[in-house]
Amino acid sequence: MKSLDDLKKIRDAAQSKVQMRGKNEGIRVLVGMATCGISAGARPVMNKFVEKIAEYNLDKITVTPVGCIGECAIEPIVEILQGENRTTYCRVDVEATERIIKEHLIGGKVVSDYVIGKYRL
Amino acid sequence: MIERSHVLICSGSNCVARGAKSLRAEFEEHLSNLGIRHEIKLVNTGCVGLCEQGPFVIVYPEGVFYALVKSKDIKVICEEHLYKGRIVERLVFDEALTENKEVKAFDEIKFYAKQTRIANRNCGLINPDDIEEYIARNGYRGLGKALLEMTRMEVIEEMMASGLRGRGGGGFPTGLKWKFAYNNESDQKYVICNADEGDPGAFMDRALLEGDPHSIIEGLMIAGYAIGADKGYVYVRIEYPTAIEKLKTAINQAKNLGLIGNDIFGSGFNFDIEIRLGAGAFVCGEETALIASIEGGRGMSRNKPPFPAEKGLWDKPTIINNVETLANVPEILFQGAEWFAKIGTEKSKGTKVFSLGGNIKNAGLVEVPMGTTLREVIYDIGGGIPNNKELKAVQTGGPSGGAIPPHLLDLKIEYETLHEVGSMMGSGGMVVIDEDNCMVDICRFYLEFTVDESCGKCTPCREGTKKMLEMLNIISSGHGTLEDIDKLEHLAKMVKNSSLCGLGQAAPNPILSMLEHFRDEFETHVVDKKCPGGKCKALIEIFITDDCIGCTKCVANCPVNCITGTAKQLHTIDTSVCIKCGICKNVCPVDAIISI
Numbered sequence: 001m002k003s004l005d006d007l008k009k010i011r012d013a014a015q016s017k018v019q020m021r022g023k024n025e026g027i028r029v030l031v032g033m034a035t036c037g038i039s040a041g042a043r044p045v046m047n048k049f050v051e052k053i054a055e056y057n058l059d060k061i062t063v064t065p066v067g068c069i070g071e072c073a074i075e076p077i078v079e080i081l082q083g084e085n086r087t088t089y090c091r092v093d094v095e096a097t098e099r100i101i102k103e104h105l106i107g108g109k110v111v112s113d114y115v116i117g118k119y120r121l
Numbered sequence: 122m123i124e125r126s127h128v129l130i131c132s133g134s135n136c137v138a139r140g141a142k143s144l145r146a147e148f149e150e151h152l153s154n155l156g157i158r159h160e161i162k163l164v165n166t167g168c169v170g171l172c173e174q175g176p177f178v179i180v181y182p183e184g185v186f187y188a189l190v191k192s193k194d195i196k197v198i199c200e201e202h203l204y205k206g207r208i209v210e211r212l213v214f215d216e217a218l219t220e221n222k223e224v225k226a227f228d229e230i231k232f233y234a235k236q237t238r239i240a241n242r243n244c245g246l247i248n249p250d251d252i253e254e255y256i257a258r259n260g261y262r263g264l265g266k267a268l269l270e271m272t273r274m275e276v277i278e279e280m281m282a283s284g285l286r287g288r289g290g291g292g293f294p295t296g297l298k299w300k301f302a303y304n305n306e307s308d309q310k311y312v313i314c315n316a317d318e319g320d321p322g323a324f325m326d327r328a329l330l331e332g333d334p335h336s337i338i339e340g341l342m343i344a345g346y347a348i349g350a351d352k353g354y355v356y357v358r359i360e361y362p363t364a365i366e367k368l369k370t371a372i373n374q375a376k377n378l379g380l381i382g383n384d385i386f387g388s389g390f391n392f393d394i395e396i397r398l399g400a401g402a403f404v405c406g407e408e409t410a411l412i413a414s415i416e417g418g419r420g421m422s423r424n425k426p427p428f429p430a431e432k433g434l435w436d437k438p439t440i441i442n443n444v445e446t447l448a449n450v451p452e453i454l455f456q457g458a459e460w461f462a463k464i465g466t467e468k469s470k471g472t473k474v475f476s477l478g479g480n481i482k483n484a485g486l487v488e489v490p491m492g493t494t495l496r497e498v499i500y501d502i503g504g505g506i507p508n509n510k511e512l513k514a515v516q517t518g519g520p521s522g523g524a525i526p527p528h529l530l531d532l533k534i535e536y537e538t539l540h541e542v543g544s545m546m547g548s549g550g551m552v553v554i555d556e557d558n559c560m561v562d563i564c565r566f567y568l569e570f571t572v573d574e575s576c577g578k579c580t581p582c583r584e585g586t587k588k589m590l591e592m593l594n595i596i597s598s599g600h601g602t603l604e605d606i607d608k609l610e611h612l613a614k615m616v617k618n619s620s621l622c623g624l625g626q627a628a629p630n631p632i633l634s635m636l637e638h639f640r641d642e643f644e645t646h647v648v649d650k651k652c653p654g655g656k657c658k659a660l661i662e663i664f665i666t667d668d669c670i671g672c673t674k675c676v677a678n679c680p681v682n683c684i685t686g687t688a689k690q691l692h693t694i695d696t697s698v699c700i701k702c703g704i705c706k707n708v709c710p711v712d713a714i715i716s717i
Binding site: 001002003004007010011013014015016017018019020021028030031032033034035038046047050051053054062063064065066067 | 123124125126127129160181182183203204205206207246247251253254256257258259261262265269378379380384385386387
């Protein structure tokens with residue numbers, strides 16, 4: 001350890017190791033992972049979210065598997081919670097995942113093609 | 122692949138004793154079976170503090186607190202929570218859920234709400250075997266700041282401004298201690314971490330060593346830089362094998378990164394750390410005895426002055442700081458003395474870690490700001506006394522401290538206030554005593570300990586503690602007189618005033634404080650020949666009351682078969698045979714057995 005910069009490099013690289021532990025006040029991505037969700041293909045979707053969020057280095061976004069919300073016919077369902085705002089996406093596949101990350105999580109704009117209103121009134 | 126979820130498994134010694142060791146293997150197995158092992162990070166952490174509810178498993182990012190987890194529960198947690206995202210409510214610590222069954226944040230849980238974790242800032246949150254996790258939480262930045270931006274005197278001044286005082290019990294200002302050693306010129310100086318935690322019931326230092334060993338290493342190095350020492354020792358008792366193992370790992374990792382070694386951060390400062398193992402003698406927590414032990418001699422204290430800061434290890438200027446004191450140091454340098462000095466009271470700054478035990482619901486490790494009242498610690502954090510019993514006293518400071526009666530519960534915890542009521546901060550043991558305990562009996566317990574642990578060098582301690590124990594035994598046996606109580610008090614004061622070191626000077630404290638606050642209980646033993654707490658065997662008889670439902674449990678459990686009675690009939694005890702062991706009292710489901 002020859003300088004403080006060396007320490008800071010290790011620190012920055014190790015941030016992802018502990019960041020998740022503690023209070024999470026950022027955006028939460030909830031992926032429906034009950035039996036219905038899993039059989040409809042929620043697992044690769046969730047993995048994609050985790051992978052891409054790490055890839056784009058998006059701080060303060062956590063991905064959580066959740067249970068069934070009762071709309072089994074239009075799974076996989078992904079909900080984005082941001083403060084009081086809740087956006088529900090349906091029939092999310094890997095392709096949709098990429099759009100949601102780019103347009104919604106990064107761009108801040110809801111991807112209207114997949115919102116629940118398209119499927120249910 | 123970045124893990125989406127972190128599963129923290131508390132692996133402090135208390136949780137391990139309750140079966141936490143098998144949990145990791147169970148997780149590995151079930152997560153692999155489900156094919157999601159690579160998505161989940163398993164982390165063995167240090168103590169999270171709430172030992173009574175352990176073993177703990179905490180799942181992030183949700184922050185779900187699973188308590189009293191058994192190995193058979195892991196399958197359900199993996200299948201339901203980690204695979205399907207359904208929190209297993211029945212396993213969640215009851216106080217960690219809201220009325221709507223929503224998960225509370227860590228600091229909303231009552232046990233943690235009133236705590237401020239500075240010394241324990243990383244305990245239970247990071248993997249102690251991974252230096253990178255410590256660095257990610259700003260570890261070693263305090264050291265970097267000290268070495269590169271501050272002179273040695275500035276570090277000492279910062280410590281003095283912070284108001285940090287020794288957490289081992291004495292409460293001596295840490296900065297001032299460092300200044301003495303700084304001012305003593307010498308070709309070689311030493312710093313020592315006193316990890317010889319010996320009070321019965323105290324485990325704060327062990328939890329810190331096991332859960333965050335790097336904070337102690339960093340603190341020791343900062344102390345070394347400040348006084349001009351390039352060599353540090355950690356004196357730890359061999360009774361703490363896990364702590365020693367974690368410490369060794371931590372030292373090796375720090376050496377590999379060049380954080381221990383030569384020219385640290387390019388500052389020109391060199392430092393090396395060695396672990397020295399003690400055999401577990403209580404007196405070796407006293408600094409001069411500790412030094413004798415490191416030098417290879419018999420652990421015996423000597424007269425002070427000269428103080429170690431002047432003539433310590435191998436006659437060189439040495440400072441000795443307690444584990445908890447050192448754990449505070451890096452954070453003070455990193456966040457600044459001003460930040461630290463805002464926490465606590467005028468004379469006692471910062472926080473204090475207590476190991477809360479005895480008759481208390483949430484036994485465990487708590488860290489509170491100085492100035493918190495005993496009532497808050499016992500009722501708000503500790504959850505009060507179990508089984509609807511009344512509080513009789515709070516014992517602080519272990520065998521060197523005293524008992525505080527219930528009417529003083531609103532006392533703010535500070536070095537001075539505790540001293541004024543005849544107790545002391547000590548290293549942080551806090552034993553809650555309920556109405557079913559006898560003060561004479563508790564005094565006997567502590568005196569038995571000090572008689573065993575007295576090093577024997579000075580007469581007042583060697584003979585005095587033994588005589589005091591004999592007098593307590595006479596009182597407990599019902600053969601005592603009022604005069605004996607006065608004699609006991611007289612002798613206690615004499616031992617306190619004339620012993621060589623802290624062990625003997627503090628050994629009479631339990632007796633003196635109990636005589637001050639609970640003298641009537643001692644008098645009941647000698648005048649009425651009764652033991653109100655029902656503990657002194659010579660003074661009690663055990664009876665079965667009419668509440669007996671005739672369940673025969675006591676009959677089955679009595680070791681001397683002195684209880685007679687058939688099912689659904691009132692049982693009776695043959696008191697001529699009864700050995701008053703109290704087992705029947707413990708097994709009775711309706712509390713029908715009493716001792717008078």
